[in-house]
Amino acid sequence: MSDVLTSTPKAVSGPANFLDERLGGGAFLKRNLRKIFPDHWSFLLGEIALYSFVVLLLTGTFLTLWFKPSMMEIAYDGSYAPLKGVMMSEAYASSLEISFDVRGGLLIRQMHHWAALLFVAGMMVHALRVFFTGAYRKPREINWLIGVLLLTLALAEGLTGYSLPDDLLSGAGLRITEGVAISLPLVGTYITFFLFGGEYPGGDVISRFYSLHILLIPGILLALVSAHMVLMWVQKHTQMPGKGRTNQNVVGAPFYPAFMAKAGAYFLFTLGVIAGLATFTQINPIWIFGPYTPADVSAGSQPDFYMGFLEGALRIMPPWEINLFGTSHAGTLPLSVLIPALVPMGIIMTGLALYPFLERWVTGDHREHHIADRPRNNPHRTSIGVSAITFYGVLWLLGANDEIAANFHISLNMTTYAGRVLIFVAPALAYLIAYRMCLGLQRSDQAVISHGVESGVIKRLPHGEFIEVHTPPAEDMEAHLRGKEAVPMLPVAEDGAGIPPAGMRGPLGRLRARMSKAYGGEKIPLEDGHGHGHDEHAAIEHGEAHGGDEEHAAVGAGGDDRSLTH
Amino acid sequence: MTDNEHEIEQPDERVPKRVIGTPPPGTSMLGTAEVTQAEEEAPGVNLQDETKARKAEKIVAFCFMITFVAAIAFIISYVVFQVGSPEATGTSNMALGTSLTVAILSLAIGIVVWVRQIMPKYSLVQERHPMVSDEDVRGVVEKTFIEGANESGFVKRKLLRRTLLLGAAPLGLIPLVLLRDLDNSKMPGSQFNKLLRHTVWGEKTKDGKPRKLVVEGTGQPIRAADFNSPGGILSVVPEGYEHDLNALAKATLILIKFRPEELKSGVKQNWTHDGIVAYSKICTHVGCPAALYEQNTHHILCPCHQSTFDAADGAKVIFGPAARPLPQLPITVDSEGYLIAQGDFEVPPGPSYWERGDAEAEARAKGGQA
Numbered sequence: 001m002s003d004v005l006t007s008t009p010k011a012v013s014g015p016a017n018f019l020d021e022r023l024g025g026g027a028f029l030k031r032n033l034r035k036i037f038p039d040h041w042s043f044l045l046g047e048i049a050l051y052s053f054v055v056l057l058l059t060g061t062f063l064t065l066w067f068k069p070s071m072m073e074i075a076y077d078g079s080y081a082p083l084k085g086v087m088m089s090e091a092y093a094s095s096l097e098i099s100f101d102v103r104g105g106l107l108i109r110q111m112h113h114w115a116a117l118l119f120v121a122g123m124m125v126h127a128l129r130v131f132f133t134g135a136y137r138k139p140r141e142i143n144w145l146i147g148v149l150l151l152t153l154a155l156a157e158g159l160t161g162y163s164l165p166d167d168l169l170s171g172a173g174l175r176i177t178e179g180v181a182i183s184l185p186l187v188g189t190y191i192t193f194f195l196f197g198g199e200y201p202g203g204d205v206i207s208r209f210y211s212l213h214i215l216l217i218p219g220i221l222l223a224l225v226s227a228h229m230v231l232m233w234v235q236k237h238t239q240m241p242g243k244g245r246t247n248q249n250v251v252g253a254p255f256y257p258a259f260m261a262k263a264g265a266y267f268l269f270t271l272g273v274i275a276g277l278a279t280f281t282q283i284n285p286i287w288i289f290g291p292y293t294p295a296d297v298s299a300g301s302q303p304d305f306y307m308g309f310l311e312g313a314l315r316i317m318p319p320w321e322i323n324l325f326g327t328s329h330a331g332t333l334p335l336s337v338l339i340p341a342l343v344p345m346g347i348i349m350t351g352l353a354l355y356p357f358l359e360r361w362v363t364g365d366h367r368e369h370h371i372a373d374r375p376r377n378n379p380h381r382t383s384i385g386v387s388a389i390t391f392y393g394v395l396w397l398l399g400a401n402d403e404i405a406a407n408f409h410i411s412l413n414m415t416t417y418a419g420r421v422l423i424f425v426a427p428a429l430a431y432l433i434a435y436r437m438c439l440g441l442q443r444s445d446q447a448v449i450s451h452g453v454e455s456g457v458i459k460r461l462p463h464g465e466f467i468e469v470h471t472p473p474a475e476d477m478e479a480h481l482r483g484k485e486a487v488p489m490l491p492v493a494e495d496g497a498g499i500p501p502a503g504m505r506g507p508l509g510r511l512r513a514r515m516s517k518a519y520g521g522e523k524i525p526l527e528d529g530h531g532h533g534h535d536e537h538a539a540i541e542h543g544e545a546h547g548g549d550e551e552h553a554a555v556g557a558g559g560d561d562r563s564l565t566h
Numbered sequence: 567m568t569d570n571e572h573e574i575e576q577p578d579e580r581v582p583k584r585v586i587g588t589p590p591p592g593t594s595m596l597g598t599a600e601v602t603q604a605e606e607e608a609p610g611v612n613l614q615d616e617t618k619a620r621k622a623e624k625i626v627a628f629c630f631m632i633t634f635v636a637a638i639a640f641i642i643s644y645v646v647f648q649v650g651s652p653e654a655t656g657t658s659n660m661a662l663g664t665s666l667t668v669a670i671l672s673l674a675i676g677i678v679v680w681v682r683q684i685m686p687k688y689s690l691v692q693e694r695h696p697m698v699s700d701e702d703v704r705g706v707v708e709k710t711f712i713e714g715a716n717e718s719g720f721v722k723r724k725l726l727r728r729t730l731l732l733g734a735a736p737l738g739l740i741p742l743v744l745l746r747d748l749d750n751s752k753m754p755g756s757q758f759n760k761l762l763r764h765t766v767w768g769e770k771t772k773d774g775k776p777r778k779l780v781v782e783g784t785g786q787p788i789r790a791a792d793f794n795s796p797g798g799i800l801s802v803v804p805e806g807y808e809h810d811l812n813a814l815a816k817a818t819l820i821l822i823k824f825r826p827e828e829l830k831s832g833v834k835q836n837w838t839h840d841g842i843v844a845y846s847k848i849c850t851h852v853g854c855p856a857a858l859y860e861q862n863t864h865h866i867l868c869p870c871h872q873s874t875f876d877a878a879d880g881a882k883v884i885f886g887p888a889a890r891p892l893p894q895l896p897i898t899v900d901s902e903g904y905l906i907a908q909g910d911f912e913v914p915p916g917p918s919y920w921e922r923g924d925a926e927a928e929a930r931a932k933g934g935q936a
Contacts, residue, residue, distance in 0.1 A: 179852025279663025
């Protein structure tokens with residue numbers, strides 16, 4: 001092995017020395033070059049969003065070199081024959097130019113659109129990962145809030161970008177945006193007149209959306225993404241429970257060289273997949289739809305996927321409208337627009353933002369958490385999350401109810417009626433099912449810990465009975481399962497005189513106590529003790545001697561034998 | 567019994583221990599651990615087997631070579647494949663995209679093989695410390711803060727403090743005030759909603775005649791006698807405003823020809839001409855053009871959110887989220903037999919807004935028909 005580096009090469013030490021003498025970064029690098037990053041597939045989801053954002057910045061910059069954010073009417077004179085001579089905005093004409101007359105323009109435009117979809121999708125699954133593993137808990141609440149803000153801004157960024165090409169489809173989206181904005185009580189007409197520079201559609205909105213889309217929102221996004229990264233770096237990443245992993249350490253691979261290389265490869269994968277999608281999968285073929293006119297719309301107009309839930313909400317809403325003051329010129333509340341536009345988004349975003357604080361209020365848990373929960377081990381949180389996904393999913397599906405009706409030959413009206421029921425029933429049902437599944441999975445963990453795992457070896461006992469021999473689980477898997485921790489609970493027990501503890505007495509306090517009791521506590525203890533017939537054979541080999549009899553008292557509801565090993 | 571006890575031990579060796587979850591790094595799919603501990607230099611850093619690493623190096627090098635070739639292919643494609651027609655653009659897109667995708671993905675695969683097969687397996691441990699600062703540090707910071715606050719005089723000198731706040735308050739308003747001219751019409755904000763009540767159908771043409779209905783796209787005026795097959799439908803725009811998007815956003819019409827007996831009480835009969843009825847095409851929900859029409863049922867359907875209106879009965883809502891019927895435009899014919907507008911809509915067309923009020927009830931109170 002002669003090719004081993006024994007001293008730093010000049011090419012590195014020279015600049016490094018130059019920088020260190022001026023910036024003094026040595027101490028920082030000493031601490032951080034070998035910073036440990038824990039490994040788990042789910043930790044990669046956020047990186048998809050991060051790298052898509054980088055791709056968006058790069059491809060977006062390319063597009064600005066040709067795009068003209070102007071609504072000035074011109075006659076099209078590009079190479080797309082079917083639209084030759086058609087009057088259209090400069091924005092649309094330049095989008096066509098990028099698509100047909102700039103080499104690589106179509107590729108980059110399609111990459112930009114695909115990256116936008118992947119950006120939002122990556123953020124969503126990343127947020128779900130953080131939610132379901134409780135990684136938003138102290139000390140990470142601030143980073144969670146930054147994340148919620150990022151998601152909201154990404155939707156606004158998507159909306160403004162979608163409108164820029166000024167084709168018929170993007171115009172339909174813009175018209176709906178206007179219809180929603182103008183419905184706002186008191187300020188609706190003012191907001192639309194300020195946004196559009198007068199009556200809809202006016203001649204300003206494209207250039208205004210352009211500056212929002214390429215400067216203001218991405219600037220804020222970039223700042224928040226950086227803050228998100230810095231906080232993650234400073235607070236160190238959470239880790240899944242496992243052997244040797246505690247709340248006071250991080251186990252994993254060092255930043256330099258392994259994590260760095262992996263992250264680089266992962267960026268390239270994201271970029272490569274986006275490029276592949278842009279090559280082989282057509283997206284938003286703006287030339288098909290023609291220029292925007294408020295007089296036309298194409299059937300089957302669909303927004304980008306992340307706006308689908310708002311679209312679905314608008315579609316299933318019953319036709320409610322209130323005129324507070326009758327015929328006088330004020331007081332119209334178009335509830336069939338206001339409710340779907342504001343309520344689902346409000347529930348989801350506000351719910352996300354408040355959840356860490358509500359959970360802390362209910363559990364009274366003020367400790368730092370660096371070990372991620374397995375979703376099954378906090379069943380109510382997981383059920384709330386699944387319920388929210390179902391709520392979102394029903395709205396999202398209903399956003400395409402015309403496609404569903406057409407492809408599955410269902411009456412369109414039936415899909416809407418079904419949606420009006422499902423939006424309430426499905427989340428409740430999802431809650432119950434998810435809760436039961438969590439408990440079932442906890443029982444299966446319990447079975448593994450207290451009875452071992454199936455060995456595949458069948459044994460015949462002297463009296464003729466056949467049993468399957470169970471062996472204790474592998475050490476690291478057992479450590480993974482034993483990472484479970486009971487969900488904390490407030491001290492809710494009443495004292496001898498039946499008086500609840502301070503802070504749990506008013507109506508709000510009683511609610512808090514009841515929620516804490518339901519939310520917290522150990523539902524299925526890991527060890528269910530012995531005494532289940534032939535399962536004792538497994539216990540013979542059980543490495544851990546503790547547990548057993550002391551835990552008998554705790555068996556309670558979970559004590560009936562439902563272990564999955566039978 | 568000793569035999570028996572021996573048997574109990576047996577499964578331990580015969581059965582793979584790992585039963586759930588992902589195999590740990592380094593475990594091959596067949597269950598035998600491959601990581602060699604022999605060359606371990608530091609705890610938690612397990613070097614790879616050299617023969618395996620040498621094999622992996624060849625794979626990585628192959629990947630990087632593909633990247634090289636594909637990147638060159640991209641540059642060549644850029645020069646060779648010109649754009650300028652949909653077909654040529656398609657070819658260029660395919661060549662550029664494929665070479666870019668291949669170049670990037672094989673680079674990524676190469677690096678992954680490098681990390682997984684050549685770099686060591688790591689299981690390093692680092693301590694975490696609580697985020698909170700030490701008590702004495704917090705004490706020093708607090709002391710410093712109080713000292714500085716007192717030194718600055720901000721607490722003691724009330725006049726200074728209050729005038730600073732007074733001065734800063736209007737400064738904060740300036741960015742908002744500056745946005746006032748976002749609206750180009752320069753009219754008072756309270757007048758905005760008045761604009762929404764009128765469309766160009768209420769205005770006469772330059773030579774003082776009532777405005778003709780013309781076909782969207784062609785701009786042809788419509789002779790009533792020619793629009794005579796029942797069930798026929800036209801998308802109609804106002805003469806002189808065929809390309810004015812602001813006018814079209816409120817004034818576009820859907821024109822339908824009925825048999826006289828098909829019309830129900832919801833239609834204002836003297837606003838029609840010979841079974842021809844004109845409704846606003848702008849949906850009363852959020853303003854999409856209600857562009858779909860079903861001849862048999864006389865249903866107008868908005869494709870955006872599926873509000874459905876009964877065209878034979880005053881376009882009243884029969885399904886979907888729209889709360890109000892599509893306003894009907896009073897039409898008639900001029901001396902040459904062309905369809906013209908009698909006047910403006912009686913109620914504001916398009917989506918609802920705060921200042922709209924119950925315009926339908928207001929119109930009825932005024933005596934209904936124009």
